Amino acid sequence: MRYSINWLDAAMGFPRGSVLTRAATIAVWALLPLTGQAQMLEEVLVTAQKRAQSLQDVPISVSAVSGEKLERAGILDFADLSAYVPNFQKADTALGPVLLIRGIGSGVNQSFEQSVVQYADDVALGRAPLARMPFMDFERVEVLRGPQNVLFGKNSIGGALSITTAEPTEAFEGRVSAEYEHDYNQQLYTGVLSGPLTGALAGRLAVRSYSDAGYYDNLTSGNQEPGRDEFSIRGKLRWDFNDAITSTLKAEHAAIEANGTPSEVFLNMPSGTGPLSFLFSGLTYPEIGELLGELTGEDVGSEDGVFNFRRSTNVEESSEIAATNITLRLEGKLGAIDVTGVTAWLEYDTDELCDCDQLGLDVLSITQSEDYQQFSQELRFTSPVGGAFDWIGGAFYQYSDLAFDSFSLVDDNNVLTALGVLGDSLGPAGAELTAIGLGANSQTGRAYDSESEIFAVFAQATWHLSAHARMTIGARYTYEEKTASRVIDSRNTATNDFDLEQSIVVNQLLGIDLQTLGELSATQALGPEYPKGFFSTHNLDQTNSEDAFTPSLVLEWDASDSAMVYGSVASGYKSGGFDARGNREGDFFYDNETVVTYELGAKTRLFDNRAELNAAAFYTDYRDLQVSQFDGEAGFFVGNAPKAVTQGVELDGRVQLSEGLSATLSMAYLDFEFKEYEGSCSRPEFIETGVRQCDYQGRRNIFTPEWSGSLGLAYTRMIASGYSLYAGLDVSYVDEQFVEVTLYEPLQQDAYTRVNAQLGLESDRWSILLIGRNLTDEDITSYISEVTLSGGNPFYAPSYAGFYERPQTVALQFNYWFD
Template sequence: MASAVALAIASGGTAFAQENNQGFGDIVVTANKREQSLQKVPIAISAFDETAVRAARIENFRDVVLRIPNFYADSVSRTQTSIAMRGAGSLEDSPGSDQAVALFVDEVYVGENSGLDFDFFDVERIEVLRGPQGTLFGRNVMGGAVSIITRKPTTDTTATLEGTFGRFNQIDVRGMLGGALISDTVMGQIAFSSKNSDGYARNEVTGNRLERDNTQSVRGKLRFHPSEDFDANLSVNYMRDKSKGIARKLYGDVPAALNAPDQLDVTQQDMDGGYDRKAYGATLRLDYKLPIGTITSISAYRYGLHRTNVDLDGTPLEIAEFKLQQNRVKQLSQELRLGGTAGDLDYVLGVYYLNVKLRRNEFLTVEGYPGSLFDEIAPGGTVAPEGRGQYINTESYAGFGQFTWHVSDRLRLTGGARYSWEKKSGQTYCLQDGILCSAYLLDVSDHWSALTPKATIDFDVADGIMAYATVARGFKGGGFASDFPDAESARAGGSFDPEFAWSYEAGIKARWFDNHLQTNVTAYRVDYSDLQVRQINGPFTIVGNAGKSQVKGVELEIVARPFAGVEIFGNYAYTDGKYKSLVLEDADYSGNRLILTPKNSFTVGGSYTMEFDADSSLTLRGDVLYKSKSYLDVSNDDLLTAKYDGVVNLSASYLFGGGKWEVSLFGKNVTGVRTPSTAQDYSVFFLSGDDLAAGKRVIATSYNRPTTYGVTLRWKY
């Protein structure tokens, strides 16, 4: 890297000195709870502004995951998504657990995985912070944070309307209307999104299409801004998802009598599966400027009811099926903080409260294929109880503060800490005929606390070049496992401990050649203690803590504008993560690689814009995404892996004169790369003991989406 920079300096920058070649503008982010230029924030952060979100067609959480180094997701369904960043992640998704990477929408924490998959629309900016962010962000931010900022109403009357028609009869409609209402001090805005498609997979048993989309969302905002000293923003949102069909496949040594189709998108399921989800919420943000700083209050309520049914085994038989998985969440949160500047000192002080009531009920069928080991264990075989569930009430309190001292015009020192205390209590239980059964009903309760400090030094080496180093501690509370088939395993499962991390990070953010080349480099190491892990093997679920784990790596982001109308971008991450100590049920996995952690990942691409008369233009854009092999299980089984081996996305957009109309042609995953989005070992359900002893295997999986393409027509006022 140093030689490349030296070569660029030696060249005198002539390649970047083209006349009328506009350099980079500043992307303003709020990672430190105040507005700053992205290049001035001493944090490893990737940001997409509104233009980038639209150009890259970032429409949901999965699109963000693909485009960020060190970010990965395992998704059984929209309501069962596990995410990881820099090695921090777990497949455990019970109500008594938490995600290691946190999602925030307008600074409101979204913790449960059943609520992660929603339509991104009316987005002003997406910020992805890598590494522990436990000082200023909500809770449980071990691996990183994804912060989605939606647009605020303004006094300007604005409107957009766009429609998309694409492969698989995709029909999407989005729109927004906003502006001043009663006067220039009161503004309003409403945005909506409707996504529909016939689905890319087909079920030969029912004759229906699978992976169909049918989602509607709306967000309304009201803003009262009577003076520069006071700003009140009320936001309400609603989402309804009635999408149908969840495709599951088997591969490996599948019994010949099942005649499993070879095509990835053709299944033989006795049940199509699908979703019945609704969610709504409200957020009230108040900002009041005082002589000592700005007081910010963020009050939020969220409700979600997510029902899913899925044929887990993907066969015409009732081997493993969720007849119903229902998640009901009620969340109330309040943050109050004071931020400002006193002389050479920037500061943020605050308190935080969160209450989450989450209940999950699961009604499932578990049987064995005739002659399988499971059929021998449970002949005829539905395992009792038929249902199981968990209710957890989480209360979290925190106080936090962060101070940045501007020692000189070039040197800054930052120190901060957060003290968190949280309690989880509730019940783990079984269900029979839809009501509580006598097999087990366990009361669970525990509490944890932690101090998570952070210290940073950053220095302007030269104009446009900043170097920084950070040490920070991360914390994620303990919890309680669920998914137990009987009382004995439920009592033995018990609770799992909280996990901690110490992160050490150094980086350089630089702009060269009059803002025509930007290079951001980060090197880091994270030492984890008691990393929470989960292993699934057929009907058996094992949850525990890894004693010690470590991940280290390098991240590189480059953007260049060498000529007028040309932008070239790329990011790369090298990640080396291992369980230094991990034993589950007497199986020693020490030395294995961390799950959901590809060793190499990158995105490279570019765009070219040609300007014409009357302010019309044509923009061509393309990118290639790659993530090397990632293990989906702590055993590091080569049959339980995923790899994104060169996903190519292309688009061409023509902006008509006047700037009101735009038409775009797009193709996503045009190379047709297919890889498991999740995978579980279901061998015990389909194979005999002798087959298992001989090393035969059957894996149940879902795959990522195939090639999609279409056209979008957009109008803007």
């Protein structure tokens, strides 16, 4: 549904997009009458600068969500969290999740380190699959906007997500929780035990199990999809050697299995002029599928091109990930200086099977797997505070190894076989079909391996220029060396040998660049784009080393006892790399990206600490921004956008309206613009103009809504001795935005307003809550992509698939605490 005005404008009566609307809303909110009985706000502590500080004392645009809020609101992962934090998004795509802050993220490519990096207990989790890990027993999550390269490093050029897991407690305590949702049979069970084990040793154990039948109906298989099973376990041991030395050992494992994907074909264009126009002309891609189903005798289901949570695929798609992390944290004293060492081992593996043709019959399926290991060591020294000068500094090392394999399978029981047989029966008139039949019984494999070593040193120092003014200077020096190889090879699955004619057909279908074999003519059935024959195998192996110096400067001034203003300039750097998914031999290496961000902000306390209002305005200049581009056939490749600018304003606030009633408000304005960049044209544009590269100058990027915001209310009232009523309401708004990489205008996600709510009864020992998610039942598309092969050879019928978020759900949650 497309809104002509958004929820804030409607409420205030101003035209859509009016800045006055936002200003008036904030003013009205900030001046809400506060009763004399209202309590003061509890202080929010964060570690955004690697030491515990009040949120109001940190000169960074940061949002913090407590573990209590995560539990009460039913926030299960980063996708849920994004509804509560403007200018932060998590998008699930066909190739994996993407995290973005202020419109900056890393796109979809296995070679990417994320531009928005997770840090769990000070350990970098920079790989995209790890963004799928569920939330369990967190103390808080901090969203740090803008480059965080000095203290966090590891490519956090867009921002950082700092996760603090719950610590062992001094007294024994525990909790069990169960949650059930009826429509899609969602079941969530959590258990936590914590307390002392001996005089100096304390432990904590958390276990989580989740299952979900899925919210899509597969018309071909009859299954409900995507079915999902998750299991997580974390153990922590804290040993206090003495008053000065503490060690914490954390071991955790998580496994996720899913069947099917939350996507469906919804935008279909009729087949145009092509080599097989006599067979397909005027038919949409799903209609071609039905025709091919008749040729092969298969019941393919029916895609109606309407968004209705129905899909038609015949391959039993699957997605699995298992991850293990072991972290040892040592904390001690060197005189008055705090010394912290963090040693971590991380590994995960993934296996995925995609029915990438999105049809209820065999055309193309793709398997892919990742195997990743990471070792890291950080040593950090932190001075005490309270004097004229305080500082933090240290060194960092990381080694990582990635193996990525992918196979595109066109088996013998396949549409291409049927087309080849039909071509044979037509004689010379069916030559094009006969040629396409050569592609059956083939497999194109891709093997990508990379190793990386990172060495870094960093320091940040704060001078207290006066009782009310401070200056902070920081810098990080990073050296990284990467080695990578990529091999692409085509084989006949029956003979396991290379087949020249088959290779030509399959690789032209997939858009893979091949090595030229003189003047041998390509099969003209596959179009004029490939005028010569090629040989499929390419084998690349390269090494690259880089270093970078990234300084920052912050000025702070206490305008009053309850207001602090700051200005900062920070540089950031993300290393270059080698493209895992590209099909073009010449595009293996992509350059590093750099950024400079300017930020002005204010942190204020109002009404005797009953309210807080924080604001930040930023301007960010990116150079050689790493972007993922669709190659027009069956894959993506990495490129660099020479210049891009993102700028905007962010507001965060909370207020204690009365005893038991509190409110939060967050709002963001984001202006993203490519200043210089040529990217892939959309399929319709390419069909119309014949040009593959389009000028993106002046355009917004994917996942960059102009306006976003959230409003939350929480109310607790004692209704009897030991019993209280709890009610929560969370409303979030996201403006229209592109969710497809070629920025095709008809594929924008419309603006939407999502409503979540909670209602329950609580005591000191137990609580029971109703949790409603997406109560307005908004149609929300997280990502759209062109269906593989639909718009090119041999069908020429562009079709798009959308990845849709879960519709309205209402769950019942029960919690029990014991000690």
